[in-house]
Amino acid sequence: xxxxxVALFVLLIARPALALEPxxxxxxxxxxxxxxxxxxxxxxxxxxxYEFGATFFITEGFDFKTNKDEYMTWEQIAQLHQDGFEIxxxxxxxxxxxxxxxxxxxxxLEAINQQCEAHxxxxxxxxxxxxxxxxxxxxxxLSRLGITFARRGGAPEFEYxxxxxxxxxxxxxxxxxxxxxxxxxxxxxMADFLRAVSQAKDGxxxxxxxxxxxxxxxxxxxxxxxxxxxxxKYLSLNDYKVIALRDLSRYVDPTKTPESHETIxxxxxxxxxx
Ligand SMILES: [Zn+2]
Numbered sequence: 098x099x100x101x102x103v104a105l106f107v108l109l110i111a112r113p114a115l116a117l118e119p120x121x122x123x124x125x126x127x128x129x130x131x132x133x134x135x136x137x138x139x140x141x142x143x144x145x146x147y148e149f150g151a152t153f154f155i156t157e158g159f160d161f162k163t164n165k166d167e168y169m170t171w172e173q174i175a176q177l178h179q180d181g182f183e184i185x186x187x188x189x190x191x192x193x194x195x196x197x198x199x200x201x202x203x204x205x206l207e208a209i210n211q212q213c214e215a216h217x218x219x220x221x222x223x224x225x226x227x228x229x230x231x232x233x234x235x236x237x238x239l240s241r242l243g244i245t246f247a248r249r250g251g252a253p254e255f256e257y258x259x260x261x262x263x264x265x266x267x268x269x270x271x272x273x274x275x276x277x278x279x280x281x282x283x284x285x286x287m288a289d290f291l292r293a294v295s296q297a298k299d300g301x302x303x304x305x306x307x308x309x310x311x312x313x314x315x316x317x318x319x320x321x322x323x324x325x326x327x328x329x330k331y332l333s334l335n336d337y338k339v340i341a342l343r344d345l346s347r348y349v350d351p352t353k354t355p356e357s358h359e360t361i362x363x364x365x366x367x368x369x370x371x
Contacts, residue, residue, distance in 0.1 A: 158191025
């Protein structure tokens with residue numbers, strides 16, 4: 098009898114953690130920055146139609162508090178959560194991480210978390226670096242504040258103005274420094290979009306960064322509605338799986354970090370020179 102109890106005990110404690118799902122080709126993460134009104138009025142119905150997941154990175158920076166023609170209300174942000182989308186953290190004042198100390202980072206993230214709590218939205222676990230400015234010194238503090246995944250832009254492999262980037266390579270990219278495979282620009286054609294999403298293969302995941310559709314306040318990262326509809330239609334017709342950033346935890350273990358976050362970045366920079 099006793100050995101049965103021991104065997105049962107061993108079976109229970111030795112049970113492996115929930116298995117991760119395989120990373121199939123055509124896995125795409127959609128992200129939308131800066132709390133732009135058109136995220137609610139234009140992007141939301143399109144994504145709901147296609148049943149796509151997405152993360153909306155919220156900041157109260159720019160004219161968020163006063164210009165409600167161009168920025169969402171917290172009630173609209175709460176509706177996005179109720180629709181099943183993820184609400185991510187983009188700092189209260191849209192401040193870059195590089196010039197801050199830990200207490201400022203905490204103040205910036207907690208201000209968004211407090212608004213989430215007040216509006217029935219879960220505490221944020223995904224983060225996007227404002228202005229895509231990052232600093233590795235911030236990793237420990239982001240992690241302490243409960244951030245699991247953080248997204249940057251296409252830099253430093255590509256210059257900011259190009260809007261180009263590499264797909265996320267699990268195991269090689271640090272979970273708190275995930276690259277954007279594409280950062281949509283007003284003049285993006287279908288070819289630019291394809292250059293980003295076609296990287297979603299061989300274990301790589303394409304993370305896309307959008308701003309407003311349209312974006313009247315940040316015209317340098319505006320996306321025309323017709324173009325956005327064409328991009329989303331392409332993903333649907335070609336059987337892409339479209340998820341929020343938090344959903345990456347179904348496919349990767351965020352506690353596994355590379356020895357150096359710089360190695361993969363340097364390899365890519367080298368590959369661009371060849
Ligand atoms: Zn931003």
